[in-house]
Amino acid sequence: MEDSARQGNTRERLLEVSAELFRERGFHATSMRDIARVAGMRPASIYHHFAGKETILQELMRGFLGELLSTAQSAAAQAGDAPGRLAAVVRAHMRLHAACATVALVTDTELRALQGPARQEILALRDRYEEIVQDILRQGMRDGVMQVTDIKIASYQLLAMGTGVVFWWRPDGRLSLEEVVEQYVLAAYRLCGVHP
Amino acid sequence: MEDSARQGNTRERLLEVSAELFRERGFHATSMRDIARVAGMRPASIYHHFAGKETILQELMRGFLGELLSTAQSAAAQAGDAPGRLAAVVRAHMRLHAACATVALVTDTELRALQGPARQEILALRDRYEEIVQDILRQGMRDGVMQVTDIKIASYQLLAMGTGVVFWWRPDGRLSLEEVVEQYVLAAYRLCGVHP
DNA sequence: CAATTAACCTAACGATCGTTCGGCAGGGGA
DNA sequence: TCCCCTGCCGAACGATCGTTAGGTTAATTG
The missing domain is CATH 1.10.10.60 (Homeodomain-like)
Structure with a gap:
């Protein structure tokens, strides 16, 4: 065929x-x-x-969140301390959001349009992504190299910040992608209280 | 009458x-x-x-962004150094987003639904809000009490973080509103490199 | 009391929606 | 050659959309 x-x-x-x-x-x-x-x-x-219009949206979201999750898992699985793992996840997050800016924005803004089991499936993927970040924060706190008041809130702050990049970043913008990536790594470090 | x-x-x-x-x-x-x-x-x-369906959305967004802008201007206008002004703006932002969580979320997610002059008007309000934050960052850099690599990116990070609170905060949640507010003030300080 | 007006109603308009049905062209396999 | 399957199409289905025209009620105003 x-x-x-x-x-x-x-x-x-x-x-x-x-x-x-x-x-x-x-x-x-x-x-x-x-x-x-x-x-x-x-x-x-x-x-x-x-099969229908909603199926297209499901496929877009499943594809993006699946890839986001697998790259984040790879990044988080690499040996290293919590700040190193966090930086790897942030870099993977940023590069995928830059490479798939369109579908990333759709995934983040059209969750309401999904219904039924597909919605639960997508929400589950997003929850697993949150847990990757929260695991790193827990490790950082345990090792005494991160200082956050509340792990859940810190993860929400990190994810909101990292997801918001799709609303302003353009490939032909003033700064190169890697410059922007490193600024977000620095911002993540600061949010988590990593001592420089 | x-x-x-x-x-x-x-x-x-x-x-x-x-x-x-x-x-x-x-x-x-x-x-x-x-x-x-x-x-x-x-x-x-x-x-x-x-007059129509879109008029309702316009009125909701105009009302919320107008109030957000006026409270932020009051907060930013109060005497004080850049960190003090930033904290005041963050507190006003958080409290209004908590008090008007529904319309705040609508304002942040339905910008695409507006068309024509109304869209430009709402975008202009949002730009003025961004400029308030960026002015504070510029002052903080000038005074040497803040350290950010890029003022625009830092403002996007701050606003994405502060706006994202509507997606998870609930009035009957685990933490009181003022606790959450102060955690976001601390996060804003860290993002801007304010030395504690 | 007469006149006006705000507030809401019923009914329906034309348009557009997601989707389906039946059919057509054409290339590969038997 | 015959058949089947893939990919696409024209046409239409029922439903729902935002909106409007015109009428009814009740309260207010002069």
Whole structure:
């Protein structure tokens, strides 16, 4: 089945187009006719590749959060003290959010559009991501190299800060990606009370 | 016109109901029929109080951002060094976000739903809010009591962190509001490199 | 008391929504 | 050659959308 390449291209193209439209207008303000028009096909043809509109959103979120989770787990699993692990997670987080800025923004802003089991599944992925950060904070506190008043609040502050980058960062901006990444690593260190 | 109280009540009730529904389902997933049903009236009656659905959202955002801006300006205008002004702004920000958690969340997540001049107006209010923070950071750098690598990025980090509180804070939560407020003041100090 | 107006109603408009049905073109396998 | 399957299409379904026109009620005003 060498035509799976063509199918894969169409599927992937539909996902990209949908993500772009969801980011610009929001999930509910984007119609299947909009997606079809930009993708160069008719609305009915989309249903050959996806079961429905919400399925497209699910696939986008599952893909992004899954990748975010696996890269964060790899980063957190590498040997080192808590600050080193935190820095690795922040760098992985930032680079993936920069590489997938569109779908990252959609994932963070359209959680309300999901319903039923898919919503629970996505929320579970997000919770696991939070726990990675909180585990590092606990280790840092235990080792006496981090000073935070409340681990949960500190993790919320870290995640809100790190997620917010998709709202302003642009690849052609004033600062290079790696400069921005290192500023967020420094900010994370400061938030956690890591002594420089 | 003592019946202005009744009209004011209905208008205010419609605003509250709309904010609650916009927060739960999002602006585009909320219909005028939904709003009318929860408010105990018929869809057509809403148009006696508002020109249309988007007008309701505009009014919610204008009201919240206007109040946020005025309280922040008062906080920033009080005499004191940069850290003192920053702490005052953070406290005002947190207390207003806690008091108006619903409309605060709507304001932060439904900007895409606004179009035309109203969108520009709301964006201008948000920009003025950013500038308040950036002015304080500039003063802190000038006085040598703050250490940030980039003022714009630092302000984005601060605002993302401070805005994110609406996504997890609940009035009946584990910590009192003032405890949370002071943790965010401490976090802001750390982010800005204020020496303790 | 007459006139006005605010507040709300019923009913319906045209548009658009997500989705489905049945069919058409064409290439690969038997 | 025949068949089937993939990919796409035209057309339409029922539902729901934001909004409006016009009427009714009750309170206020002059």
